[in-house]
Amino acid sequence: MHYTGRFAPSPTGPLHFGSLLAAVGSYCDARAAGGRWLLRMEDIDAPRAMPGASDQILRQLEAYGLAWDGPVLYQSTRGDEYLAALEQLQAQGDVFWCRCSRTELARLGTGVYPGTCRAFTTPRSDAAIRLRVPEGITSFKDVVFGPQEESVARQTGDFVLRRRDGLFSYQLAVVVDDAAQGVTRVVRGADLLDNTARQIVLQQRLGLASPTYLHLPLAVHADGSKLSKQTHAAPLPVPASPGLLRQALQRLGQTLLPPEEAASCADILSAGVANWDPRRVRVEARMAPGETQSS
Ligand SMILES: [Zn+2]
Incomplete structure (x- = not known):
């Protein structure tokens, strides 16, 4: 199958060094395989979106030479597709309508949905829609983290596909969009590793x-604390800093050209693609003490 990869940022703010790692990793993995690299803006959660962040992200990617293929897919335009997937699941008897409050569920203290509302298999107002998760182990082999196994029924339980306020869930949107875009390889940050089994369960039901x-x-x-917008990681500077691009590849365990041979972002990226070896990606990319991401 022809390789199709993607980068899927949420426009809750500009890209920072942590997001550059994900962008560079997915870009190099796709281009090294001769594949396509698509861009998807995960702007489904309108209340959390920051005005102007989508455009800022596009400008940042362009500045670093991370050129994507085809039009950008905006999740905010995909409501009909998400609804169609929900209708398919409803027709199969795979969803139910849940009115449990966050407080009620938190009181259980397990983090696992107990199946309280499973009998409500037809629409009712003011309710979230959950997937009836089948028993069984979901397993997959991550290229970097190796074999993974999870019982979604035991570890998460029936998860939300559409929130009570009408917002489609991240899990539903990602699964529907990855399929619609023909994505064959998902390269993304390890903070999403524990979402993968849920997404595979959903792919199987669909x-x-x-x-x-x-x-x-x-x-x-x-x-050991994560670099993120929450910890105020600095926005990636534009015009681009070739040094940050080098740092990103280095953090991903990749072989770098000597500095004098790679002055521009374009040079660094094309060398990154030519030398890309996912086996060299390490499980952790810790910054050295005192090192900043904005050098
Ligand atoms: Zn419920």
Whole structure:
């Protein structure tokens, strides 16, 4: 099957060094395989979106030479497709309508949905829609993290596909969009590793092929805390900093050209693609003490 990869940022703010790792990793993995690299804006959660962030992200990717194929897919335009998937699941008897409150579920203290509302298999108002998760073990082999196994029924339980306020869930949107875009390999940050089994369960219920998965180490501070918008990681500078691009590839365990041979982002990226070896990606990408992501 021809390789199709993607980068799927959420426009809750500009890209930072942590998001550059995911972008560079998925870009190099796709281009090294001669594959397509698509861009999807995960702007489904309108209340959390930051005005202007989508355009800022596009400008940042362009500045670093991360050129995507085809039009950008915006999740905010995909409501009809998500609804169609929900209707298919409803017709199969795979969903139910849940009115349990967050407080009620939190009181259980398990983090696992207990199946309280499973009998409500027809629509009712003011309710979330959950997937009836079948018993069984979901397993997959991550390219970096190796074989993974999870019982979604035991570890998460019936998960939400559409929230009570009408917002489609991340899991539903990702699964529907990966299939619609023909994605064959998902390369993304390891913070999403534990979402993968849920997505595979959903793919199976929808009769969709599962892509292969490669999770990249998260950039963490020297103390082990994650670099993120929440910890105020600096936005990637534009015009681009070739040094940051080199750092990203280095963090991913890749072989670098000597500095004097790779002055521009284009040079660094094309060398990154030519030398890309996913076996060299390490499970952790810890920043050295005192090192900043904005050098
Ligand atoms: Zn419920």
